Amino acid sequence: MIVYILCFALFLVGIYGALTKRDLIKIILSIGIMGYAVNLMFILFAYKTGASFAILTKEGINTNMVDPLPQALILTSIVIELGITALLVTLAIRLFEKYKTFDITKIRRLSG
Amino acid sequence: MILPFLIIIPLLAAFLITLISGEKDNWAIVLSILAVISLLALSIFSFFTTGNDTFIYEMSGWKIPLTICLVQDAFSTFMLVIVNLIALTSLMFSVSYIKHYSGTWKYYALFMLMITGMNGVIATGDIFNLFVFMEIALFSAYALVAFGGKAEEYEAAFKYAIMGSISSTLILMGIGILYATTSTLTMANIAAILPTKDPRIMYWVGAIFLAGFGLKSAVMPFHAWLPDAHSSAPAPISAMLSGVLIKALGIYVIIRFFFNVLGAPQIFLTLFMILGSISIIVASYLALGQWDLKRLLAYSSISQIGFILLGLGIGTKLAILGAVFHIFNHAIFKSLLFYNSGSVEMALGTRDLRKMGNLKDAMPVTSTTSMIASLSVAGLPPFNGFFSKLIIIIAAVQASHVGYAIIAVIGSLLTLAYFMKVQRYGFRGNDIIEKPEVSISTGMKSAMIILAILCIVSSALIIPGIREVTLDPVVSVIMNKTGYIYEVLGR
Numbered sequence: 001m002i003v004y005i006l007c008f009a010l011f012l013v014g015i016y017g018a019l020t021k022r023d024l025i026k027i028i029l030s031i032g033i034m035g036y037a038v039n040l041m042f043i044l045f046a047y048k049t050g051a052s053f054a055i056l057t058k059e060g061i062n063t064n065m066v067d068p069l070p071q072a073l074i075l076t077s078i079v080i081e082l083g084i085t086a087l088l089v090t091l092a093i094r095l096f097e098k099y100k101t102f103d104i105t106k107i108r109r110l111s112g
Numbered sequence: 113m114i115l116p117f118l119i120i121i122p123l124l125a126a127f128l129i130t131l132i133s134g135e136k137d138n139w140a141i142v143l144s145i146l147a148v149i150s151l152l153a154l155s156i157f158s159f160f161t162t163g164n165d166t167f168i169y170e171m172s173g174w175k176i177p178l179t180i181c182l183v184q185d186a187f188s189t190f191m192l193v194i195v196n197l198i199a200l201t202s203l204m205f206s207v208s209y210i211k212h213y214s215g216t217w218k219y220y221a222l223f224m225l226m227i228t229g230m231n232g233v234i235a236t237g238d239i240f241n242l243f244v245f246m247e248i249a250l251f252s253a254y255a256l257v258a259f260g261g262k263a264e265e266y267e268a269a270f271k272y273a274i275m276g277s278i279s280s281t282l283i284l285m286g287i288g289i290l291y292a293t294t295s296t297l298t299m300a301n302i303a304a305i306l307p308t309k310d311p312r313i314m315y316w317v318g319a320i321f322l323a324g325f326g327l328k329s330a331v332m333p334f335h336a337w338l339p340d341a342h343s344s345a346p347a348p349i350s351a352m353l354s355g356v357l358i359k360a361l362g363i364y365v366i367i368r369f370f371f372n373v374l375g376a377p378q379i380f381l382t383l384f385m386i387l388g389s390i391s392i393i394v395a396s397y398l399a400l401g402q403w404d405l406k407r408l409l410a411y412s413s414i415s416q417i418g419f420i421l422l423g424l425g426i427g428t429k430l431a432i433l434g435a436v437f438h439i440f441n442h443a444i445f446k447s448l449l450f451y452n453s454g455s456v457e458m459a460l461g462t463r464d465l466r467k468m469g470n471l472k473d474a475m476p477v478t479s480t481t482s483m484i485a486s487l488s489v490a491g492l493p494p495f496n497g498f499f500s501k502l503i504i505i506i507a508a509v510q511a512s513h514v515g516y517a518i519i520a521v522i523g524s525l526l527t528l529a530y531f532m533k534v535q536r537y538g539f540r541g542n543d544i545i546e547k548p549e550v551s552i553s554t555g556m557k558s559a560m561i562i563l564a565i566l567c568i569v570s571s572a573l574i575i576p577g578i579r580e581v582t583l584d585p586v587v588s589v590i591m592n593k594t595g596y597i598y599e600v601l602g603r
Contacts, residue, residue: 024270031274035281069291080244095270107267
């Protein structure tokens with residue numbers, strides 16, 4: 001149970017950072033932390049104490065195995081997060097070129 | 113088996129464009145127009161051949177709990193028709209609108225990826241697959257919002273990307289909880305297994321998904337990114353975002369998930385009504401104060417999404433009919449209004465209503481079509497917006513939600529007020545504008561004219577004979593609720 005609580009705490013750290021930090025890079029990192037927390041949650045759901053990975057062994061089919069599907073899903077989700085993070089960093093660099101600052105409170109030409 | 117092609121064609125077009133087109137040639141335009149025309153033809157064909165049936169396509173020969181399935185029913189094909197119709201007009205408008213940007217082939221490649229994502233979200237019957245397609249559509253939407261390369265555009269795209277990532281993470285979390293509970297990712301299987309589990313899980317997942325997809329569809333407490341993103345993007349992209357993206361990723365998934373998977377529990381319907389009416393009133397009020405034409409239109413989108421959500425929340429057959437009809441109508445007139453704003457911006461170089469004037473002689477097509485679209489969105493009788501709003505209001509009264517009916521009426525009056533403002537200052541003002549040097553190309557004009565005609569013609573969808581083959585199958589899919597399970601699983 002304690003791992004689930006810690007995993008949720010990690011998620012809350014990410015949300016807290018994304019909502020309160022003023023630095024663009026720290027916001028991007030917070031988004032990353034949120035993503036990691038959710039990925040960890042998937043792996044925890046699939047985890048089973050004492051089980052091994054799900055492949056065919058010499059003895060035949062391994063019956064005591066962890067659920068392999070969440071791991072496949074997480075690989076997909078990691079790739080998606082990589083793309084989004086790359087895009088966010090690119091946008092942050094361009095914003096720095098235009099505004100000469102990473103401070104989100106000084107980047108506000110749009111309002112209303 | 114048409115549905116896979118609706119995903120393959122735009123994806124193939126996107127990769128071909130990046131491979132063969134360069135700065136000087138027109139391959140990108142030719143390929144993307146060809147792809148979208150074939151998509152529109154396929155989606156219209158599949159809509160009229162589907163009727164009340166449900167067809168399942170199981171990928172790579174596996175059977176349902178193991179495979180990713182595509183579900184073709186009246187509702188998904190209806191949404192596909194809307195997406196590809198607006199995509200075609202948007203491309204027609206884009207050709208001359210984005211000529212002055214550099215690297216236009218990237219624009220077309222991203223555009224095709226966005227269509228891939230939206231078609232995928234609509235067609236799929238697998239919830240993780242839905243997430244992946246949603247990310248494809250959003251990723252290209254972020255990039256397209258920033259396409260112009262101005263400071264404001266980067267700012268809006270960054271804001272949009274941050275909000276989008278937070279909501280996607282929430283949705284992924286919901287998917288994780290669903291998988292942990294039901295051990296399946298096929299939506300029909302989830303719908304079949306979830307009622308046998310602890311009901312609290314359903315409420316938790318519902319709440320997480322409402323926040324996640326509410327952010328995508330910009331319902332009122334989650335709306336902050338929309339006015340920036342939709343007003344900063346190039347006009348044809350604003351039309352795509354406002355017209356179809358928030359519906360394909362937001363409203364469509366909300367309907368699919370809450371009605372077909374969860375079976376429309378009353379608590380969520382009540383939440384829809386509350387969120388919808390907040391969106392209607394507050395967004396209309398905020399729109400009244402705007403002088404930037406595209407920002408006003410963006411706020412108007414939030415309030416029209418409120419109408420759709422209110423109709424869904426009432427939940428009777430008539431109300432769902434109104435909501436479905438309003439999805440179609442809003443896609444048409446809001447895209448048309450964004451094209452109008454784009455052509456005004458191109459000709460006069462401003463979006464500020466105070467700097468516009470009487471465009472009647474300078475830009476007759478833009479001014480006339482904007483009049484039609486404004487009357488349509490404000491809900492005046494011969495136009496389509498009137499009928500969908502009227503149906504929602506009548507349904508609210510019939511279901512004895514008189515308070516919500518009054519809110520909807522006030523919302524329509526406020527809509528009329530701010531579109532009067534657009535017409536009074538923007539298109540029929542006092543200063544007579546001389547003919548501008550930049551003329552509006554035929555492609556842009558024809559995109560506007562097609563949608564203006566549709567604004568009038570689509571009112572006919574409500575005539576009983578036509579309604580029975582167009583809107584009624586869609587409504588019956590939604591009203592069938594978890595009958596979706598038997599349609600998908602029990603062949």
